[in-house]
Amino acid sequence: MLNKDGQKVWHSACGTKNENIGALTISVDGTVSTELYKWSASIPAPQLLGLNNPSTEKVAEAAQMLDERLNATIARTAYDLVINEPGGKLEDGKPVKLIQNAETNLGDLCADAYLNHFEDADVAITNGSGIRTEISRGDITMYDIMKVMPYGTKLDLVKVTGQQLLDILEWSVHALPEEFSGFEHVAGLTYEVNPNIPTPCVENDMKMFVAIDESKSRRVRNVKIGDKELDPEAEYKLVTNDYILVDGDGFTMFRGAEVLTGSDGADNEALLEYITGALNGFVGEAYADPYGQGRMVSVTDE
DSSP, rough: OOTTTTOOOOOOOOOSSSSSEEEEEOTOOOOOOEEEEEEEEOOOOHHHHTTTOOOHHHHHHHHHHHHHTSSSSSESSSOOSSSSSEEEEEEOOOEEEEETOOOOHHHHHHHHHHHHTTOOOEEEEGGGGGGOBBSEEEEEEHHHHHSSSSSOOOOEEEEEEHHHHHHHHHHHTTTTOOOOOOOEEEEEEEEEEOSSOOEEEETTTTSSEEETTTTSSSEEEEEETTEOOOTTTTTTEEEEHHHHHHHHGOOGGGGTTTTEEESBBBBBHHHHHIIIITTTEEEOOOGGOTOSSEEEEEOOOO
């Protein structure tokens, strides 16, 4: 790689998740070599070697306190909150994932948490790829919340037009019936989609939304904000995360949108406050159906 002066500098990547220690050796003659040192044992080195000092004791103490907090029961759910097809298995035994191409009760719950986070929000969207695991019926712990939304992505309230919202929904479902990381779970709105119609979305070679091909029919129709039909000329206050706002998953239609409140709390914090606050610590009948509340209805033309 080059520095700001255009000079070549060495850069060595060492992998992810602190799995390796990288070593770069520059010999006297200028020859450069790199290697990775990796701990292959399943037991941590301090434990294996019996190493102990005030630092390790403090770390162990803090880890125990954190573990107790994360595993404490904070709420309950009467139903399994899913990201996969209930009981569905592929030939290799893996679950059939729904969260990136279909509505689910956990997707609804997460979108509702987004909407609840801002009092004056009209609608909310959250990308399916950011909802990482399920919550089984029974006790809910803070650890469960963190596993569902492990990234701690910040939330934003932005102003969009009805036309922008139509384009957002169209891009959300453009890959159906295939999975798409930017498939959005919604709150505050409902709509119909016909996945049999070829998508009118135009994308570039970077898989980014460019425009709608107006010579083609849209897949999305009958969009309602609450119980009112969406007005393309109206303005709406929409909650999403800051990943989506910076072209995440190709959502370029947010460029230039007015940010009313930016980076206000993390998504997992919003989910926690919604379950323990608005729902009084109990996820009940409203989220009974694993396939959600019918916010997205698949239709076909006769």
